[in-house]
Amino acid sequence: MADNSALVRLLRQLTVETDRFVELFGEKQRMHRTDLNALAVIMDARWSGEPMSPSRLAEALHLSASATTSVLDRLEASGHVERARNPHDRRKVELRTSDKALELGRGFFQPLDGAFTRAWEQFSDADKEVIARFLSASIDATVSVRAGLASPARPE
Missing domain, CATH: 1.10.10.10 (Winged helix-like DNA-binding domain superfamily/Winged helix DNA-binding domain)
Structure with missing residues (x-):
């Protein structure tokens, strides 16, 4: 069983890899x-x-x-x-x-979608439900902490 620090590292690695993937799309499309x-x-x-x-x-x-x-x-x-x-x-x-953007996105991201689908075949529907809850909870936690850091400091 993975401990919390291992999960944090895995999420960070996934974030870095997906950022790299998206950056490659941006470079190819000349988009910021x-x-x-x-x-x-x-x-x-x-x-x-x-x-x-x-x-x-x-x-x-x-x-x-x-x-x-x-x-x-x-x-x-x-x-x-x-x-x-x-x-x-x-x-x-x-x-x-636009339809153009959807088509460009599909063309570029389809191989990743396919790779995800193949990688996730090893998981049952029940596993995927737990993973979805885990990811949603992780997103919510990130949004909450970011919001706290972005709000102005309160005087003590």
């Missing part, structure tokens, strides 16, 4: 890491069913409104993101991943 992160957040919002707005993106990436606009301008100019008016409230702008 912030642009890649924005694209990932917009794609994830698509799966959650909640429209992504520029202000929600700014909050998710901890960027100013002007920095977010710059990121969106680059992503839109490169054909990766589209800005569309909300059909129910034309004052609201929704961000959508």
